Amino acid sequence: MARKPKPDIAALEERIGHRFGDRSLIERALTHVSAVATKGARVDSYQRLEFLGDRVLGLAISDMLYAAFPKAAEGELSQRLAELVRKETCADVASEWGVGDHVRLGGGEAQTGGAKKVAILGDLCESVIGAVYLDAGFHAARDLVQRNWSERMLKPRRPLRDPKTALQEWAQARGLDTPVYREAGRSGPAHAPKFIIEVEVASYAPTQAEGASKRLAEQAAARAFMAREGVDNKERASS
Numbered sequence: 001m002a003r004k005p006k007p008d009i010a011a012l013e014e015r016i017g018h019r020f021g022d023r024s025l026i027e028r029a030l031t032h033v034s035a036v037a038t039k040g041a042r043v044d045s046y047q048r049l050e051f052l053g054d055r056v057l058g059l060a061i062s063d064m065l066y067a068a069f070p071k072a073a074e075g076e077l078s079q080r081l082a083e084l085v086r087k088e089t090c091a092d093v094a095s096e097w098g099v100g101d102h103v104r105l106g107g108g109e110a111q112t113g114g115a116k117k118v119a120i121l122g123d124l125c126e127s128v129i130g131a132v133y134l135d136a137g138f139h140a141a142r143d144l145v146q147r148n149w150s151e152r153m154l155k156p157r158r159p160l161r162d163p164k165t166a167l168q169e170w171a172q173a174r175g176l177d178t179p180v181y182r183e184a185g186r187s188g189p190a191h192a193p194k195f196i197i198e199v200e201v202a203s204y205a206p207t208q209a210e211g212a213s214k215r216l217a218e219q220a221a222a223r224a225f226m227a228r229e230g231v232d233n234k235e236r237a238s239s
Contacts, residue, residue, distance in 0.1 A: 015097045017147055018132050018140060025049070029131040030099070032120065034106030046127035053130030056138065058085055060145040064153055079165075083156055084149055087122035093148050094125040112191045118212070163222035167199070170231050176202050179225075181218045184208055197221045204229065 009026060013019050020026045033045040061084050065077050072080075083089065094100070100115035103124060114120050133141040167179050185196040187210075197217035200206040207225040211217030225231075 009102065012098065012102050016128060016132070016144065018136065018144060020131070020135050022135050025131040025135050026128070029127040030102050030124065031104045032106065032109060032114065034109040034114070035104040036106075046123065049127035049130035049134075050123045051130070052133060053126035053128065053141075054085075056133045056141050057090075057126060057129050057145060060138075060142045061085060061149060061153070063142070064146060064149065068153060079162075080153070080156070082162070084152060088118055089152065090123075090125035091118040091121035094121040094128075096148070097125075097128070099124045099128065108191075163219045163226065167201070167222040167226055167231070170226070171201050179222070181221065183214065199225050201225065 009023070013026070028044060029046050029049050031045050033047060036045045058081070061081055062077075065072070065080050065084075069077065069080070100121060103115050103120070105114045109120075129141055129144060132144050164179075171177070171179055180200045182198050182200070183195060184198040186193050187196070188194040192212070194210050194212060195214050195217040196208055196210050197214060197220070198206045198208045199218070199221040204225070207221055207228060209217055209220035209224045211220050
């Protein structure tokens with residue numbers, strides 16, 4: 001059966017809002033390590049561009065936050081930054097660009113739906129930003145970030161405090177030790193495991209939750225603990 005041709009890269013450039021002077025940069029930004037033939041050629045994958053793009057993204061968003069929230073303390077700015085640069089947010093942006101239609105994957109990753117995996121989409125977003133930075137400099141990369149993150153910055157989809165932070169602050173306010181997270185098990189195939197994490201707070205029964213990564217499972221466990229104990233309602237009532 002004939003392989004379906006990849007969509008024209010020019011269409012992706014239009015959605016991104018940047019026309020590459022050096023097309024090899026965007027080609028490399030779309031190449032997963034699984035599509036590289038030899039270990040010695042790993043530099044031909046998007047990994048180095050992802051590393052660079054992650055730092056460019058962090059600087060660009062930090063600059064945006066500093067200007068947009070002049071009265072915010074460092075802690076609030078850090079929380080906003082963490083939400084905006086998290087892998088899931090980057091994956092959302094990559095999905096809006098339609099990057100998954102253009103990524104080059106090895107056979108195994110392609111067969112397991114790699115083009116739709118949050119981790120890979122998040123990496124692709126950062127590698128594209130890195131490619132734009134190398135192609136046209138920081139101002140072009142910053143403009144790209146501003147176009148795609150400004151609304152997210154002003155209208156966050158989730159509470160600023162992630163569940164783990166909220167639970168830790170709740171425990172500390174009551175003189176309790178920092179919550180302890182343990183892996184209680186895992187399930188699913190090797191390429192897409194599900195992690196079961198248990199969170200324990202002194203004097204309280206532990207709570208378990210499942211997630212596609214240990215971090216997500218920890219967040220889910222903290223959220224489940226707070227829901228069970230009515231932490232949010234108690235905090236609102238006392239505020």
